[in-house]
Amino acid sequence: MPINKSAYRRYKVIDACLTNSMRRHPNMEDLQQACWEKLDIWPAIDTIQKDIKNMKLPHPDGFDAPIKYCRRNNGYEYKDSTFSIHKTGLNAKDIDSIKESIDLIQSIGSSRVGQSFSHAMEKVLSTYKESFPSGDTKRKIIQTDGTRSSQGFEHFDLLFTACKDRTPVSFVHFSYKKRTFNAVTVHPTLLKEFDNRWYVVGHSEHHNSIRTFGLDRIYDPVLLRKEFIKAGAAKYNSYFKDVYGVYPIKNEAKQEIIIECSALVTNYFQAYPIHESQKIVKNERGDSEIHFELIPSMELIRLFRSYANQLRVKAPLWMYDHIIKTNL
Amino acid sequence: MSAKKQTPLLYQLPKVETRTNDKHLQLLRIHCDENHTKIDLGYTATSYFISGGWINIGADTFIELKETGEKLLMTKAENIPIAPEQLHFESTKEWRYFSLYFPAVPEGKCTINLIEATNATENDFNFYGIQLNPEKAEKSRKT
Numbered sequence: 001m002p003i004n005k006s007a008y009r010r011y012k013v014i015d016a017c018l019t020n021s022m023r024r025h026p027n028m029e030d031l032q033q034a035c036w037e038k039l040d041i042w043p044a045i046d047t048i049q050k051d052i053k054n055m056k057l058p059h060p061d062g063f064d065a066p067i068k069y070c071r072r073n074n075g076y077e078y079k080d081s082t083f084s085i086h087k088t089g090l091n092a093k094d095i096d097s098i099k100e101s102i103d104l105i106q107s108i109g110s111s112r113v114g115q116s117f118s119h120a121m122e123k124v125l126s127t128y129k130e131s132f133p134s135g136d137t138k139r140k141i142i143q144t145d146g147t148r149s150s151q152g153f154e155h156f157d158l159l160f161t162a163c164k165d166r167t168p169v170s171f172v173h174f175s176y177k178k179r180t181f182n183a184v185t186v187h188p189t190l191l192k193e194f195d196n197r198w199y200v201v202g203h204s205e206h207h208n209s210i211r212t213f214g215l216d217r218i219y220d221p222v223l224l225r226k227e228f229i230k231a232g233a234a235k236y237n238s239y240f241k242d243v244y245g246v247y248p249i250k251n252e253a254k255q256e257i258i259i260e261c262s263a264l265v266t267n268y269f270q271a272y273p274i275h276e277s278q279k280i281v282k283n284e285r286g287d288s289e290i291h292f293e294l295i296p297s298m299e300l301i302r303l304f305r306s307y308a309n310q311l312r313v314k315a316p317l318w319m320y321d322h323i324i325k326t327n328l
Numbered sequence: 329m330s331a332k333k334q335t336p337l338l339y340q341l342p343k344v345e346t347r348t349n350d351k352h353l354q355l356l357r358i359h360c361d362e363n364h365t366k367i368d369l370g371y372t373a374t375s376y377f378i379s380g381g382w383i384n385i386g387a388d389t390f391i392e393l394k395e396t397g398e399k400l401l402m403t404k405a406e407n408i409p410i411a412p413e414q415l416h417f418e419s420t421k422e423w424r425y426f427s428l429y430f431p432a433v434p435e436g437k438c439t440i441n442l443i444e445a446t447n448a449t450e451n452d453f454n455f456y457g458i459q460l461n462p463e464k465a466e467k468s469r470k471t
């Protein structure tokens with residue numbers, strides 16, 4: 001049962017009284033008085049007794065607070081004098097879960113986000129005098145595709161701030177394809193990771209449209225003092241929801257894409273669906289026709305091509321032609 | 329009494345009258361604040377030279393204020409070696425983003441030249457008549 005807000009405020013006052021070393025063993029009247037002073041309420045004796053009972057309940061209903069009435073001193077006390085409900089109340093299982101989460105985040109993210117999270121959790125765990133799990137001393141049991149030092153990742157923090165605070169940013173971008181530099185002003189909305197690469201997505205003034213820029217091709221981003229241009233939410237939603245990958249093909253709308261796959265490739269699509277619109281229609285031999293509702297993207301075409309003759313695009317026709325031509 | 333702080337300005341792809349090395353070198357941005365002028369450039373290696381050739385920047389590179397003739401000598405180069413050191417490309421498909429630092433240019437509208445060599449060849453990094461008009465600049469948060 002969740003703890004309601006007013007009860008939680010009283011618990012905090014009761015906890016403060018029980019941990020006050022200057023005035024130990026508060027009695028019922030002291031607790032009522034403290035609630036009056038701190039919360040402007042004079043709770044009934046029943047209420048305080050109920051609060052104490054609730055605080056003594058084990059997690060997650062209560063705080064497992066070791067409160068007892070001391071007859072010698074005519075007041076309440078914590079049996080464990082170091083106890084406080086503010087000491088988050090993590091049990092061994094909680095601590096293990098946090099440690100596992102840290103490992104997982106570090107493995108998946110291998111980023112500054114992971115580091116910041118680790119540092120924050122280190123503070124929590126240090127209260128419990130738990131040693132922090134170090135990658136050096138612990139056997140690695142999760143291996144992901146995470147690369148440690150990809151080019152341009154040093155801009156992650158600045159771009160994250162720009163997205164969060166909605167601050168336009170100027171940077172130099174190098175196009176691998178055109179082999180030219182460009183200086184652009186972008187109003188960034190999202191940092192997106194795909195296939196182990198990071199991208200910033202936002203409205204580009206230069207292109208007057210939503211664009212995606214690989215962090216590896218970005219140089220020297222600078223925050224600007226100018227009004228942020230917010231592109232329509234619908235535009236962004238479609239951009240993020242209906243695209244597999246990060247580079248949608250210009251002027252292509254969301255459309256039905258149909259592929260024919262061998263039984264082998266069908267297994268992969270079945271095990272790892274690439275989009276929520278994916279629908280597999282199998283035939284008795286195990287091969288299949290798979291339907292998607294997607295905005296075609298470079299990454300989608302690349303994925304299809306990677307299955308070579310085990311996969312054939314049935315629709316749209318232009319995609320079939322494109323794959324055939326580029327395979328020549 | 330302290331002087332009023334100059335808002336850092338950023339010129340993206342500023343207009344240029346003439347230049348040398350128009351095939352492989354791009355003038356990308358100029359950052360101006362009260363402390364310095366930073367010029368961002370991009371160089372793309374070419375098949376004209378074996379393995380893309382090499383680049384460096386002359387130690388005596390300066391910017392010249394066209395209106396007054398005042399010369400401001402380069403104070404720092406970032407991501408490009410200063411001559412006689414050279415950066416050799418490994419292939420004809422490489423590129424280099426780099427920045428050159430100079431003392432601050434005066435506030436307000438002005439025209440500058442970026443001069444690597446006074447008797448320039450087509451391989452030198454010279455730009456003439458770079459227009460700096462604060463009205464067309466972006467205000468930046470750092471330089």
